[in-house]
Amino acid sequence: MRPMSQATLRTDRIELVPLSDEHLEHEIELDADPEVMRYLSGRARTREEVEALHRLRLAAAERAPGLGFWAGLVDGWFVGWWILEPPTRADQGPVEGQAELGYRLLRRYWRQGLASEGARELLRHGFEDLGLTRVFAETMAVNTASRATMNAIGMRYVRTFHADWEEPLPGSDLGEVEYAITRAQWLASR
């Protein structure tokens, strides 16, 4: 038994369940859409690539109590995944008290308020249940949808930085952006 396993969470429309092997085929479908992957890998991923990533995604839940990937289900249908994971780079600040938020939805579910609805619940869970003090998110500066989602849930722009990519994507010259919200800001916004 892990000291604190990942919780199952609920919003009005979404059931957020810890990612497991039963979601693998959906992860493969998600990453096979080049539009979904436009600002991530810039191309569709193969089944083999996603199988390897799936193992890493499951391992994320082992690294920090309560954190990890969640599959989002609406009326029992997989719509995408959300993540809260500890910082992985020194420039992201301390691991203690912090988590990085992320989300990836199947294209047919975009623009229905689902990414922000699930992300709001992860902020609540992170701050209220897990005692986090700061949640941040990163994306390419040109990823308008991701930035709009960060804004919509009360995260604010922190900085632009430049990462050293082996295969830079179109738009990477404009860099990456970080958005964040602290526990105090989240409490004040309620």
Ligand SMILES: CC(C)(COP(=O)(O)OP(=O)(O)OC[C@H]1O[C@@H](n2cnc3c(N)ncnc32)[C@H](O)[C@@H]1OP(=O)(O)O)[C@@H](O)C(=O)NCCC(=O)NCCS
């Ligand atoms: C980013 C993503 C998860 C957003 O999902 P979504 O469910 O469409 O987002 P929501 O419907 O909750 O919208 C949240 C806000 O962003 C805005 N928004 C969403 N997509 C947008 C777009 N393409 N352009 C402008 N604004 C957009 C919405 O209008 C909403 O703002 P509002 O609350 O002020 O009206 C989705 O586009 C996606 O999966 N993209 C591919 C994967 C990806 O890039 N993930 C992020 C990597 S860091």
